[in-house]
Amino acid sequence: MTQVRRTPLADQAADLLLDRVRAGEWELGAKLPGETTLAPQLGVGRSTVREAIRQLAGRGVLASRQGAGVFVTALDAPEDWDAVLRRADIEHVLEARAAIEVESAALAARRRTPTALRTIRRALMDRDRQRGAGTDVEAHVDADTAFHRAVVAAAGNPILLDLFDGFTPRSRAAMVDMLRIRGTHGDDADQDVHTLLVDAIAARDADTAATLSRAHLASIVAALS
Known part of the structure; x- marks a missing residue:
């Protein structure tokens, strides 16, 4: 699994998550693994994972649902x-x-x-x-x-x-x-x-x-x- 090596960590983590969405690792509507699973995969802390998810939510790729988790809402993001x-x-x-x-x-x-x-x-x-x-x-x-x-x-x-x-x-x-x-x-x-x-x-x-x-x-x- 590719890990984050450079700062800013949240930006890099968001890019890696978006790459995985684009690659089809999670289908539209699929629920992402929890922070405790994603953090070691990306080589960052849980707070960095949360920030990366917030970034992708702002771009319409992910959505956090209270008490349910984080879900894929788009398979790509428009140009930043x-x-x-x-x-x-x-x-x-x-x-x-x-x-x-x-x-x-x-x-x-x-x-x-x-x-x-x-x-x-x-x-x-x-x-x-x-x-x-x-x-x-x-x-x-x-x-x-x-x-x-x-x-x-x-x-x-x-x-x-x-x-x-x-x-x-x-x-x-x-x-x-x-x-x-x-x-x-x-x-x-x-x-x-x-x-x-x-x-x-x-x-x-x-x-x-x-x-x-x-x-x-x-x-x-x-x-x-």
Whole structure:
């Protein structure tokens, strides 16, 4: 049985329950097992199960009947509009990141100093340490942000750096939301793209650096669809 591994636990538990409903584990009108049964199956506490059930009740999938239990009232849920709006905001953030980071990557390749390149490489190593299933989402986002800031700083344009820094709070919140929606973060392919970007900057290959930066951000947008 798949268990919840990431926060927020209630959201993840609700997703797992909805997956089981969609898979046909319980028919329309069927009664769900009690909290004491569901809690160990999901790897969470009973209070988290109750919150997950409340979420699915609000989406019309489940209904709690006083003294009788919890019953399936729909076999699927309409799109969560909160999630739709979050994805739209994430796309806007990624577009803004592209406007800053693609040009910065190209400029960094042309202008980077040995010191700036060492800073970028250290940030890449830190990013590598703060990724994967055992890493907190916020810690991964912070390490990723530090890496991209090092690239922007290497571009040698203080206005681009000011734009990046001013934009960071909103970007951070959007990236955390995105990774929680996705459920995974920092896989090997993702880290490899960042390594290739550093290699392009080190080689002073501005065209490749810009192409890699643009393609990486575009792939994130595509993954949201």
